[in-house]
Amino acid sequence: MSGVDLGGQATGPLAGVRIADFTAVYSGPLAATILGDQGAEVTKIEPKNGDLMRRGLPKVNGMGSAYLTLNRNKRSLCLDLRTEAGVKIARQIISRSDVVMENFRPGVMERLGLGYEKVSKDHEKLVYVSINGVGASGPYANRRVYDAVIQAISGFANLKHDEPPQLVNNLVCDKITSLTAAEAVVAALFQAERSGRGQRVELSMLDSALFFLWSDFMTNFTFLDEEVEKAPYGDLSLFIRKTKDGWVAQMPVQKAEIEGAFRALDLEELIGDPRFTSFEERLKNRGLLKEITDRAYASFTTEEICERLEAEDVPYSQVNLRDEIADDPQIQAMGALWEYEQPDVGPVRQPRPPAQFAETPSNIHTATARLGQHNREVLVELGYTDAEIDQLTAEDVLYEEA
Secondary structure (H helix, E strand, O other), rough: OOEEEEOOOOOOOOOOEEEEEOOOOOOHHHHHHHHOOOOEEEEEEEEEOOHHHOOOOOOOOOEEHHHHOOOEEEEEEEEEOOOOHHHHHHHHHHHOOOOEEEOOOOOOEEEEEEEEOHOOOOOOOEEEEEEEEEOOOOOOOOOOOOOOHHHHHHHHHOOOOOOOOOOOOOOHHHHHHHHHHHHHHHHHHHHOOOOOOOOOEEEEHHHHHHHHHHHHHHHHHOOOOOOOOOOOOOOHHHHHHEHHHOOOEEEEOOOOHHHHHHHHHHHHOOOOEEEEEEHHHHHOOOHHHHHHHHHOOOOOOOHHHHHHHHOOOOOOOEEOOHHHHHHHHHHHHHHHHHEEEOOOOOOEEOOOOOOOOOOOOOOOOOOOOOOOOHHHHHHHOOOOHHHHHHHHHHHHOOOOOO
């Protein structure tokens, strides 16, 4: 399939950039994979028990589904950083890398002798990215932090203000952090190319989540003058409607779209109704409006109402259940999902890299690696002999999954 040439060359705009990836679990690995999709040469450094996500379900021959997606386009080096020899190898990898990425708790890399101050002394152009949960200081800084914790602190768990707190059923804070981190790496690389000097970049899941939420979720907390009138809270669940045989999402915002939705629902009498002519009035009467339109949506099949909304140019879509997504005609027309043979696993399906570069296309060029699969390849590049590599393996400094 287009864009998949396992064993081929990286063709993206970051081709030639080297990344030492010390991250694990979700936010860091996904960020590094975004950069790998865009051409960077990513070497993932893992301990003997491997990244936790390797053991996730479902899995085939020890390869977890989530791990496969989070760590494509990377080489795997399994290295014991508790040993002097392991730390030496890690420093050698860093010395030839443009970027270091890590998401340990604050202070771990320093204790390993791999902190920014030490490894940047002889590498002024190094970009060193530290991702953590809540920053390096403050009362929560030493807590173990995962997505649910950040959802709780940031407000994600209270997206519906008038209902009991509920977590978003997705690792949304991890993914927001991944996107933020990938963009930060590219920005820092750009500055390093201009100035000849790298820098340390620190970002937290909490900062990323707050930035993501603020522009719509926290509008009532932006203006600090208490005299400013508060806006009623919105509820995106209003845009999901039940039909005779399924669900449809519609989001009429502009006047023409709202009137078009009324016509599609055979509710022309609501056009010009003073209770629904302005945003403020619709918000005030949203309960009544939902009751009226819910009945109308339920009188049509999904196919019928989609045709009517299409004819009125109203923003809409049928709601795809998980097992329907790959068959959606728009997803198929875009070629948004790629299928290929993953060694030792079989056929897999993956989303393509979302950014399409005309001159330097992103691609999937390296299959998701077994633990330690590239130990020998990486160490040979560092100048180690086969005998030295065998000795390091015998001493458990290196480990390769059978």
